[in-house]
Amino acid sequence: xxxxxxxxxxxxxxEGAIVSLNCTYSNSxxxxxxxxxxxxxxxxxxxxxxxxxxxxEDGRFTAQVDKSSxxxxxxxxxxxxxxxxxxxxxxSGAGSYQLTFGKGTKLSVIP
Amino acid sequence: xxxxxxDPRHKITKRGQNVTFRCDPISEHNRxxxxxxxxxxxxxxxxxxxxxxxLEKSRLLSDRFSAExxxxxxxxxxxxxxxxxxxxxYLCASSLRPDTQYFGPGTRLTVL
Numbered sequence: 001x002x003x004x005x006x007x008x009x010x011x012x013x014x015e016g017a018i019v020s021l022n023c024t025y026s027n028s029x030x031x032x033x034x035x036x037x038x039x040x041x042x043x044x045x046x047x048x049x050x051x052x053x054x055x056x057e058d059g060r061f062t063a064q065v066d067k068s069s070x071x072x073x074x075x076x077x078x079x080x081x082x083x084x085x086x087x088x089x090x091x092s093g094a095g096s097y098q099l100t101f102g103k104g105t106k107l108s109v110i111p
Numbered sequence: 112x113x114x115x116x117x118d119p120r121h122k123i124t125k126r127g128q129n130v131t132f133r134c135d136p137i138s139e140h141n142r143x144x145x146x147x148x149x150x151x152x153x154x155x156x157x158x159x160x161x162x163x164x165x166l167e168k169s170r171l172l173s174d175r176f177s178a179e180x181x182x183x184x185x186x187x188x189x190x191x192x193x194x195x196x197x198x199x200x201y202l203c204a205s206s207l208r209p210d211t212q213y214f215g216p217g218t219r220l221t222v223l
Contacts (some may be wrong), residue, residue, distance in 0.1 A: 008151070031211040043202055043214040044154065045116075051210055058211045088153050097142060098167055101153025 002028050006089055006102025015111050019076040023089035023102045026070065030091040031102070033065050035074045038086045038104065047087075048074065078111045113137060115215035117203050123221045124193055131189045132218045136205030143186050145178055146202040146219060147171065154202055154214075160186060193222045 036044035048063040146154035162183035180186040
């Protein structure tokens with residue numbers, strides 16, 4: 001079992017839809033949780049980060065962490081064609097700066 | 112632009128050759144990381160520097176790989192005797208905190 005599981009998709013939604021992206025993890029030592037967006041042949045771009053259970057909102061993006069279930073989510077409201085990219089979850093443990101990534105979910109937002 | 116920069120952006124080499132990549136972090140960031148990403152996979156951690164000290168190394172970092180960060184500023188990643196399996200995107204990131212690593216555009220390596 002991989003430490004971080006993420007459905008690779010692809011996921012295709014119409015413009016304006018609410019998108020839900022998810023990751024599960026097995027290592028209870030993970031304390032920091034991040035979401036990155038990666039366009040084709042580009043480096044990952046940090047979208048959201050959190051270290052506590054609960055929700056964190058930033059514009060159209062909401063990150064949700066449930067440490068008891070070892071489950072994290074990213075919600076995108078009012079999705080736009082420019083949101084079409086691969087979304088990567090990442091996490092690290094206390095005292096370690098090494099990020100462990102999911103495989104990424106490829107999202108397409110259709111106009 | 113004050114983001115992480117990497118050079119070169121693309122490198123094509125023949126099997127057996129040595130290659131070196133450079134990373135310039137965000138200027139105030141004392142932590143620097145190297146990751147490797149292959150097609151359809153998330154980035155995999157290779158190594159981590161705090162200032163000039165290399166503090167973590169992945170078992171993925173075979174003895175053909177070496178990384179340095181002289182004077183705690185830019186970093187280089189060298190791969191000796193390249194193999195076709197080394198073909199990947201090599202990503203550099205920098206940070207002040209563990210939860211906010213900022214990535215550069217990457218160096219795409221193709222080994223023929």
